Amino acid sequence: MGKTKPDVLQGTLDLLVLKTLARGPLHGYGIATSIQRISAEALRVEEGSLYPALHRIEQEGWIRSEWGVSEKNRRARFYSITAAGRRQLAREQKQWDKLTAAVASVLRFSEGA
């Protein structure tokens, strides 16, 4: 079923999670659907790896979690970004920009050749 859609690139999950949370607190399911929706279904978060990633990022201190109530009035765990997380997001975004620019220039070079 989702096999045709590319999984989130290794190492970019943190970036996507932080970026998503920068817009406001969300629960895990919300994070997954939000990434999928915004990328117009182009990116699919492997849900099995989302929660381990969330726990890991939380351990790093970039996000924090607390129990709250979802839109549908159900108990859900909400994640929000911390100040350290915002700094990390800025760093990762810069690195990502550098990387994509580099990849793009390589691709352009090959096309030109």
Add this chain to the structure above:
Amino acid sequence: MITWLKRFWATLRPSRLDRDLREELRFHIEERIEENIASGMLPEEARRDAESRFGNATLLKESTRETEILVWLESLMQDVRYAIRSFRRAPAFALTVIGTIGLALGLNTTLFTIFNAYVLRPLAVRDPYSLYQFNWFTKDGEFHPLKPAEFEALRRENPVFSDVLASAGTVTRAAGRHLLVSQVSTNAFAMLGIDASIGRPLLPGDSGVLVLSDTAWRNKFGSDPQIVGTKLEILGGSFEIVGVARPEFTGLSDSPPDLWIPLLPSGPEAAKWLMVVGRLKPNVTPQQAKAALAVWARQATADLPELDRANTVRLESAATSIHWNRKMIAVFAPLLVAFGLVLIIACANVANMMLARAMARQREIGVRLSLGAGRFRLVRQLLTESFLLAIPAALAGLVISQATIGFTQDLLVRTAPPFLVELLHMVKLAPDFRVFLFILAAAAASTLLSGLVPAIQATRADLIYAARGDFSADIHPARLRNALVVSQVMVCVLLLICSGILLRASRKLQASDVRLVTDGVLEIRTYGNLYEKVVDRLNQEPWIESAGTAWRVPLFGPLRTIPVAPGSRTDFMQAGYNLVSPQYFEMFRIPLVRGRNFTVAESHSEAPVAIVSEATAARLWPGQDALGQSLRIEPDAKADAGKKLPGFHVARVIGIARDVISGWVGDGIDSTCIYFPTAPDAATSEALLVRVKGEPEVARRALDEAIASVSTGAASEVVPMQQALAMQIYPFRAASWIASFLGGLALVLSLSGIYGVLSYLVSQRTKEIGIRMALGASTAAVIRIVLSQSMRLAVVGIAIGATLALGVSRLFASQLQNVDTSDALAYIGSISLALAAALAASYVPSRRAASVDPVIALRCD
């Protein structure tokens, strides 16, 4: 699909973290299902999709949890489950380990239970840790227990105790059996906070009453609930039973008494020496108390002759039956070492088995290592297996120790001389929390000991070899295994030699001829003032062959000594002596080789005559005729209470008696023994001696009656002299039994250890053996390979063990003068036994090696 989910939920344990995670995941899945349904999927399909999006659920669980500390506990549970699974696959292995460790643990727990009961467990009295026993030493280091007057003075004047009690032990006889009596000051029960379970305890001001111990009430008085108010004729008087002490109170000493009476103020049974125990005032430290008591004791004894004055004082905790001091260590250390060694070889055996098992699992371990499993994790997993075995092993040990204690007590009652059994009560040996702690700690330590080294060894494999399952290149489990076998053989030989020495010593003692014909002779202890009447009465009885007295009954301890010198010389030497009535020689069938016996007149007047033993004659008058010589006794020979000296300083030797053993059997023939005369009914004598016709046990009853007819309750001891001898030998017999048992066990353990190692070795070298055989090696040559392997290990072990035994025996030689610690037969016997065992253990593996079929051996792999 749904099964993995079920398993998924089931394996989640109900910790807070788990609940959180589970709830979070459930929320996620439910949200997804709802959305799927909203987008038009069927419910079942929607769920399947929601679940499948999680991908590998196990991975999810693992990696999520890994971030938490709880993961440690998690993987521990995994290890446990894994271990249990592997034990289920190899139950024989698990049972052997549990049995081996359990047996050795059980024995050690038995020892610890006894040690605990006497040395560690506080007495069941109020605030035992403030109780201190007090006495002093004189200038020449002589132990001085307090005399009654000194106790009274201490009670009045002492600066440090809030209360002081005194006690003394006495033996008495009632209804044909001996009773151990504890005379105590009447404040004792109140001071110790002891109540009675029936009736009342002793109270201040009591006299002529007694309180029974619970054990005596049950075992000797038939648990009679109506016992309070009845009278007991003991100690030459009549005592009313006023109560039965609570079961947990067994007295203050290491030998629980049958009953307590108030201290007798006067009379023959009044205690001369007291054990004094005080309760320290709350604000006084033992050091302060000791200093204050030292001052007090020196003052209290300032008027005495210098040698009798208090010099130093001793203040020892009386919280336990036996105070833990150097003497106790000396007694317990050899036992502790011997039992500990058995535990160690049991551990070596198990370590060997674990090692073989770990090696057999090398391929599995290698694969896991190369898949990235941490070495620590693997070691931990192997250790988990060991610890899991520790719990059932501890349980088995507890059961075995209880059985052993029961068996030992039973054996003691059956084999010990009856007099000893009647009077030697043991404190209660019930296991308590200290015993449980011990067995748990010991079980954990021994399984750790047997599990750790193999675990480290097994996981040391080089990855490349390991994954191939080939380990010969890198690790040396053989070295470890050899070391284990060598140490087993070593301990086994050590224990065997010790038991051999003790066995031979005990045999020698049993076979030693004391030259006193004790059969038919009984010693009677009653009151000196009754001797005359009792002897008169007994002399009328037709079943009495003769009746007399001795100041010291032979075979109850070493001879007392006195400084003597031949004739006019003044170079005095210490010589053993005794005062006996003329019947003594005939009673014990001691022939007078020369001269004559004491006359009746000489014995009544305690005339200045002496009969010396042959050895004494040769020592004092070498090369001369001792008969008719005069014997000088040092004029100022120090008199102490309980020592009777002849009333003259020069005696004429009138007879020479054959050498006998009258002290410790182990000391052999008396090196010197001088007999002085005393009356057959001398009140100063320790005991009456009678030779009866017929069965001593029958005579004993008749003797009880005869004494009771003179004065009720007057007999305190009626013991056949045979038992005196048996009591001397018994400790050696018991020690040799324990040593043989331990030695035998060590032998069996070593046997199985060698067997295990060689079997493993043969199975490991099957291919090599096959090649050798294919190349023309004979069966004999193959057997030789296996045997030489085992013999090499055995010989090294034996050599070290025998050397150690030599060292150990040197250590104890000073304490065991009667034991030939370099008994060649014991050494040779033990060494041959160990060698034979090693050979026997290698027989089956060597046959197996010989039956290797080269074709099959080469084809496998």
